[in-house]
Amino acid sequence: xxxxxxxxxxxxxxxxxxxxxxxxxxxxxxxxxxxxxxxxxxxxxxxxxxxxxxxxxxxxxxxxxxxxxxxxxxxxxxxxxxxxxxxxxxxxxxxxxxxxxxxxxxxxxxxxxxxxxxxxxxxxxxxxxxxxxxxxxxxxxxxxxxxxxxxxxxxxxxxxxxxxxxxxxxxxxxxxxxxxxxxxxxxxxxxxxxxxxxxxxxxxxxxxxxxxxxxxxxxxxxxxxxxxxxxxxxxxxxxxxxxxxxxxxxxxxxxxxxxxxxxxxxxxxxxxxxxxxxxxxxxxxxxxxxxxxxxxxxxxxxxxxxx
Amino acid sequence: xxxxxxxxxxxxxxxxxxxxxxxxxxxxxxxxxxxxxxxxxxxxxxxxxxxxxxxxxxxxxxxxxxxxxxxxxxxxxxxxxxxxxxxxxxxxxxxxxxxxxxxxxxxxxxxxxxxxxxxxxxxxxxxxxxxx
Numbered sequence: 001x002x003x004x005x006x007x008x009x010x011x012x013x014x015x016x017x018x019x020x021x022x023x024x025x026x027x028x029x030x031x032x033x034x035x036x037x038x039x040x041x042x043x044x045x046x047x048x049x050x051x052x053x054x055x056x057x058x059x060x061x062x063x064x065x066x067x068x069x070x071x072x073x074x075x076x077x078x079x080x081x082x083x084x085x086x087x088x089x090x091x092x093x094x095x096x097x098x099x100x101x102x103x104x105x106x107x108x109x110x111x112x113x114x115x116x117x118x119x120x121x122x123x124x125x126x127x128x129x130x131x132x133x134x135x136x137x138x139x140x141x142x143x144x145x146x147x148x149x150x151x152x153x154x155x156x157x158x159x160x161x162x163x164x165x166x167x168x169x170x171x172x173x174x175x176x177x178x179x180x181x182x183x184x185x186x187x188x189x190x191x192x193x194x195x196x197x198x199x200x201x202x203x204x205x206x207x208x209x210x211x212x213x214x215x216x217x218x219x220x221x222x223x224x225x226x227x228x229x230x231x232x233x234x235x236x237x238x239x240x241x242x243x244x245x246x247x248x249x250x251x252x253x254x255x256x257x258x259x260x261x262x263x264x265x266x267x268x269x270x271x272x273x274x275x276x277x278x279x280x281x282x283x284x285x286x287x288x289x290x291x292x293x294x295x296x297x298x299x300x301x302x303x304x305x306x307x
Numbered sequence: 308x309x310x311x312x313x314x315x316x317x318x319x320x321x322x323x324x325x326x327x328x329x330x331x332x333x334x335x336x337x338x339x340x341x342x343x344x345x346x347x348x349x350x351x352x353x354x355x356x357x358x359x360x361x362x363x364x365x366x367x368x369x370x371x372x373x374x375x376x377x378x379x380x381x382x383x384x385x386x387x388x389x390x391x392x393x394x395x396x397x398x399x400x401x402x403x404x405x406x407x408x409x410x411x412x413x414x415x416x417x418x419x420x421x422x423x424x425x426x427x428x429x430x431x432x433x434x435x436x437x438x439x
Binding site for chain 1 (some may be wrong): 401402404405407432435
């Protein structure tokens, strides 16, 4: 029982208890023993006042405890928001500052080259520097694009979809792109998987992201990519599991946070999974991760059949 | 359902001619454009349900064309066409809001099925907008 419920009970009690005592006094008054009735009525009135006072004080105490509890809750939410905002700001600063730094160095090199006699060798260097600058600007633009994508409010358009087919298409795209390399794909699709009403392009984006992450996790070591579909509690679920190095326990809760990444600089902005989890939530589904260090990671996307 | 209006964008003239003939046989209204800029000009004047867009084209790339279409015509769906050497662009296309993709060479009935699904989505989007 919460403190607020206790407060409600006491509030009812503060009217009911004195009321009962006064009722007893009234009954005694109606009997022939009038004097005893008067004494009893006075005692009852005094008791009622005392009970009311005690209850009133108790209610005040409980109310103050409830207010304190609610205030603490608000403060906790606020501090979590500030923490998340701090992590996002640090992420943006880090992601943008790296390419900006390279752009600055290259631009300075170009200026130095131009200040000297421009011979063919210097011209070649200038051209190389300009190419690096263009690449880094594209990198910045990619980050801002992903940020906008993360913040964008999507309105899902529901269409009947077969998740086996959606996943098969994404695996096909990955395989024909030469993506998996030394990774072997093992499919275990439920052939009786029911259709779901969902937003196919949004879900393709989520599946592709999970597949690319899994392949990247096994890029050096190689391994197996298990893709499984099944029905669980009126939901259609898709699991993407790799046999890569896994995610340490301390990072498991943060993998869905924006800008959280363990990839090398320039290889990932840390927005892919946070965008994916937002999409799945907007589709009325759930996304979960389980992993143990050294034994791979498994991401599961579940979409309600009735959605 | 009304006749589906499709715009096919590819720099291969022979492919455009062929796909136009095959889709028209299946009761699809087909227009063609040899590049991204021409596609945008066409869309400015002709309402279109679905754009079939090659990712690798000289001049304005498929991805840049997709970005422009997404910006200007939210109710028009885009299906990307990718070859072996441009799968990465196909992946990029999906993350930039393409409805679907097709790998070349493709089966015409498979393409038609995807066109119908994309068209249905365009219709649902329009209905959603009119309700709002």
